[in-house]
Amino acid sequence: MRLRTDWRASFALVGTVLKYLSVPLVIPVVVALIYNDPLVPFIATIALTIAVGHGLELLNPEPDLEVREAMLFVAISWLAVAAVGAVPYVIAGWGTGSTLAHPVNALFESMSGFTTTGATVLGEISLERHSHAVMMWRQLTQWLGGMGIIVLMVAILPELAVSGAQLVESEAPGPQLQKLTPRIAETARILWLVYFAFTVVYIAILYGLHLAGAAPNMTLYNAIAHGFTTLPTGGFSPEADSVAAFSSIVQWTAIPFMIVAGTNFALFWHVFSGESHRFVRNTEFRAYTGAIAGFAVLLAGILYVGSAPALGELGGVTEGVVENSLRQSAFQITSLLTSTGYATSDFATWNSTGQVVLLFAMLVGGCAGSTGGGIKVVRWLIIFKVLRRELFTASHPEVVRPIRLGGNIVDEDAIRGVLGFSFLYLVIFAIATLVIMLDASRIGYTLTPLEAFSASLATIGNIGPGFGSLGPFGSYLQFPVSSKLLMIFLMWLGRLEIIPVLVMFTGGFWTR
Template sequence: MNFRIIAYIVGWVCNFQAMFMVLPCITALIYQEHEFFAFLISMIVCLIVGLPLTIRKPKNKVFYTKDGCVAVALSWFALCISGAVPFVLSGAIPHPIDAFFETVSGFTTTGSSILTDVEVLPHCILIWRSFTHWIGGMGVLVFLLSLLPLAGGYHMNLMKAESPGPSVSKLVPKVQQTAKILYTIYIGMTLFQIILLLIGRIPLFDTLCISFGTAGTGGFGIVNDSMGSYSTYCQVVTTIFMILFGVNFSAYYLLLTKKFVQAFKFEEVRYYFGIILAAILVIGLNTAHLFRNLGEAFQQAAFQVGSIITTTGFSSTDFSQWPSLSKTILVLLMFVGACAGSTGGGIKVSRILILCKAAKKEFQLYLHPNAVKKIKMDEKTIGHDIIRSTNIYLSVYLLILAASVLIISLDNFDLITNFTAVTATLNNIGPGLEIVGPMGNFSSFSYLSKCVLIFDMLAGRLEIFPLMLLFFKGTWKKF
């Protein structure tokens, strides 16, 4: 284990965190809010920790996959702990575990909240909550790679550990250039949404918070009804961008480089849009009697389907009051999630496709034992290592899900609340059903349950393996 380079990376994350807090500081000055000092103190603390760790570059630049996983996991802990400090110092969320829950929910783009009334919070706290979504959406280590060259050719081990999906590939030969391309697309799409919302006469502050939450597929609202009180125009724009941010960013790169045929052959993306359209159609027809007309039913269905499958977590209506069929479809979409290589969470459409293709292959082998069958996606053969990692991921995922539901059941809430609370946090979605529904929150859970759900949020965002490696003794051995 190369502890020096891990400390170097964590130090840079702390430095960047101080830079990120400039936005809420400016907001506090604009609105003349005394919470400015909470952020200022937090920035100073981040720099006190970060600067000594980054003054000198490590001599040993050997950086393996194990080091990448540990660096990513520890960086996210540093990011979330330092991000929780302003909540505690300002008194917005005085208890450290509650503050940590809210911050982890923000950076992991989950959107689950322990707050019962967000409208009483100062503007700087609200924009910080939403900005954590944007920071965590593409990944802070990806952002670091785009600005900070790490000599030695080991950049890919960081990107693999943080980027979602069964496999991660470079868009161009150099990893740093790949990171820059990803963030250029990310920033460009965010700015485009901001412009469209401003055209719809949405206030600038609201526009920024909504766009940060949409881009990061997070879902923290700045009003108590999430997106319910905003105009239909705002909801439609947000629906479109939620779905777009759930697309594999490699498809956007292919479009930008005018490789249109390759982009439209992206199998995962085609199935992603197919699932969305089918879900909207069924839910729209199933809930038509709850709305004034069929058009409104489909618009609300599209918003909620887009919000859930991309794991954004915004809500425009109380879907916990919808018919059982519609609620069941939404719960299933929680597990499916968005595309790999997007800002969305969940198991990912690509993993679902791999599992289905692997199952089909097994059935065919039962019929034709001597046949040689290969699993392909986008006309490329999927390696056994990817199939194996997908199977292991699903196995560990189900174990974490079962164990988490068992532990939080000690709080004696109903099964639907417990199951959807774990599902919503492990898949980085936000709202569940019943007590943790779109009009509810997670404040009723005990601190033990909140710690379990914090673990679930981090495990979901980091794709389980980087976080789990921290608990293995062999991880901490030196070379």
């Protein structure tokens, strides 16, 4: 049988991606040299990326990708990078009793990194238990994943007309989007510049706070480590207590940067090009900041009247204190809504009302064209516009009313794509919840419904922490291997907007 899809071309380009991966692997090598950590895990992985990358490139020296091949390339490259990125964990963990010595755990942590999810199976998160180099590699995977997502969201997916992804273009016609040609690099370079600039500024502010004495434990290592995981809405932290380990001022500082991370990166280009008005007028950005503000005010009220964990606990919420309620609420809503996943409080101990508010915030997601995961704000915007139109046409059946976004009419095919995608997301979320519950109860691990819902949503939405035992100060370690494999799949699926991964499993993709 002759395959219709030229998989050789896709795999050859995956080889190129793997070869490029050897460059950032130099960073953990440098960290290892500074801290006298073992070098083998990283040197070996560099050799592996170059060898495998080169081997794959031989499959097709001049790969030319059509729609199908591009999808396959996208899907396989995330899987391949996650697999190779897991190698340092396995080698470094070998014989030390580290949970990451188990290949499935290592792949989980690596996929969680490169998809910027932030769910962890690390067990004990500490620099005594794991080397500085391994912990920095873990942070770096998220920053690299964020780079990949920017290219994916703004340059690749819109060209593939993946449901709703083309909306990024209609809303943000800033940097001209190009065909899948060498010029893709130009678009990517502009957005990477924005990403890089924000990362540097954030690290500088964090370390500045440290030097000013306002953040005693925000060392240069910690500043860089958090710089690597904020802009990609990643959420990994080398601190077991996440951002709760740092002072209030650090927590307040993180909020605007998480908001930036969930914003369409193309919009910042308008600011740099002196067209700031296009930024504030952007419908999705306004809905996004409105949603954050609305959720945060609601939750702050709930926390203020006292639905909080006991005072004095680490990251506890102090009932009746305005600053504390506002900070905890604003931080946690921003963190979960944008799919970052940092925590300043063990929200797994909050009361059920607060947790349901957080669960709903987790369904929102970032803006299209950002590093945020989830259903995304632009899709919700279109859904709400469709619902309003349904109500209107029910009593005005004779009127044809197009849906507008930022002044442009949204194509009806795109609308169907948005509704279809969102349903696919919810259906997979629901089925995965049930499978995770059944699988856990098989080994006698009883999940509450909220824990199960959050396990599924936090992975497909690339958010990271869930509720209960998989809360922000917990981990996914206790799940059976089969559930971990499912969650690895969910993170992969969610990060790539579902379709490019799922089509591979349809017969029509390979034949006709």
